[in-house]
């Protein structure tokens with residue numbers, strides 16, 4: 001390679017890095033990411049695949065009882081895909097999947113899937129629309145979800161709160177928002193309880209959001 005060619009190659013590599021192309025390219029080319037879950041509650045585990053299939057599209061698929069099922073969901077191709085989180089949101093022995101939908105600087109948004117007996121489908125909220133849950137928020141907000149026991153089964157709770165005054169020292173920050181407790185039945189969430197709160201420190205139990213409790 002002559003000197004001119006070398007300089008040009010370096011310049012192009014630098015441009016690609018500046019545009020973030022080096023980060024996006026491996027994600028587009030990635031193989032499916034797999035995890036395992038008992039989707040139909042028969043005690044046998046199924047393999048669940050997540051694959052980036054487009055600019056902002058992913059395909060979640062599994063074979064249950066010999067029948068293939070799949071669903072397209074939004075994805076964050078800049079970030080790549082993550083294995084769906086295998087959770088039990090209602091204690092019925094059938095796993096729900098919490099799937100990363102978009103990744104921001106401080107906050108990640110997720111879709112929720114369940115197996116309806118024939119297909120993977122999106123869990124819907126009390127408004128009958130596909131349900132989305134957020135986690136994170138940095139210091140300005142406090143977002144997350146948690147599972148708790150309820151009447152012999154399990155409830156799914158979300159927390160969404162904003163800080164009352166971001167200018168305060170970190171250890172004095174307080175948050176106001178809502179904790180919403182849901183029950184999940186046939187792929188639909190119903191509101192069991194809504195708990196508004198204000199001026200609470202991040203250590204207050206009403207703000208508690210331990211996603212591992214849904215595993």
Ligand SMILES: [Ca+2]
Pocket residue numbers: 037038039040041042043044045046
């Ligand atoms: Ca199974």
Ligand SMILES: [Ca+2]
Pocket residue numbers: 088089090091092093094095096
């Ligand atoms: Ca379940």
